[in-house]
Amino acid sequence: MSETxxxxxxxxxxxxxxxxxxxxxxxxxxxxxxxxxxxxxxxxQVLLALFYAIPSALPKLIAHSSAAKTFDEMGWGSTGMYAIGLLELAGAIGLLVPVLQSAAATGLAALMVGAFVVQITVLDGQYAATPLILVVPLAYMAWARRSHNADLLRLLRRRG
Known part of the structure; x- marks a missing residue:
């Protein structure tokens, strides 16, 4: 018999x-x-900030020969090279500042869409997939940190 x-x-x-x-x-x-x-x-965010600051922005900001050659081929010269380098560095720093994270990720994603277009239209397109791959985590970051946009707007309105 079984016990119940x-x-x-x-x-x-x-x-x-x-x-x-x-x-x-x-x-x-x-x-x-x-x-x-x-x-x-x-x-x-930290990994992407390091990527954008060191191997991406730094060669442009120190006018490394490879970066200078590429921007000369595009016809943008040193002005374009320094401008893109500064945008990448600003985005990298913004990824580390909580109130700027979503805006920085959005800006870097837009910059990567531009890099893709340049790769396809101006350069040989050999590295065209790289900017598109980077857009994915940046877009997710912008979405995940979207609550910081309201904080940023409040901060800007208070100062304005």
Whole structure:
């Protein structure tokens, strides 16, 4: 014969504690997932900021021969090279400043769309996929940090 056990009688306070415990564990799991997502996004922002500051903006700002040659081929000269380098550096810094993160990601994504167009129309198109690949995490970053746009607008209105 098999043994059967009757469910234990629960009091209203025990049921409330059980429900509260279940909600807390679900909320705790969501908090952990949210924290992990925020940390992963922040790590991505730091990596992209380093990428835009060092291997992307720096050669343009120090007029490295490879960057100067490319901008001369495009007909933009040193002025265009320095301008793009400054935009990339400003975007890299903006990715690290909380109130500027969404705007910086949007600006860098627009810059990458422009880089794609230049790669296709002016240059040989060999590296045309690179700017498009970079648009994906930048667009996600701009969307994920979109709440900072309201903070930025409030800050600008207060100063204006």
């Amino acid at each position: 056990t009757a469910p234990a009688a629960t009091t209203p306070s025990a049921a409330a504690r059980s429900a509260r415990s279940a909600r807390t564990s679900v909320a705790g799991a969501a908090t952990v997932r949210g924290r992990r997502a925020r940390v992963a996004l922040r790590a991505l």
